Amino acid sequence: MTMWVAVLVAAGIAFALKLAGYLVPAKVLQEPHVKRVTGALPIALLAALVVTQTFTTGGGGLVLDARAAAVGVAVVALLLRAPFIVVVVLGALTAALLRLTGWA
Incomplete structure (x- = not known):
């Protein structure tokens, strides 16, 4: 299979998944269980992306480096209710100083 076939x-x-989302009846979307699940999906996906980018290398192995420490500092700043820009700057500074x- 060529690359273009895979892309298409x-x-x-x-496109089919998007279309299927539009075809779901409104009654189904109004159920409390569905609302809870769809409300939590973006959080779960973002958490999965952060964990994947923080604790893996290009080869797929787990690694603890400056990225993990930066995320830890950012989590502490969030728990202390720091503004978002402060959280980002603290995480970036932590990674930069450790590197x-x-x-590494």
Whole structure:
């Protein structure tokens, strides 16, 4: 299978999933269980992306480096109710300082 065939198949699947979302009856979407699940999905997906980018390498292995420490500092700042920009700056500074000191 060539790359273009794979891209077209993926685009077709994405379009079909979007279309299926529009075809779901409104009555189903108003159920409390469905509302809870759909409200939590973006949070779960974002958490999965953060964990994947923080604790994995290009080869697929787990790693603890400056990224993990930066996320830890950002979590603490969030728990202390720091503004979002402060959280981002603290995380970036943590990663930069650790990399500067040689702790990759």
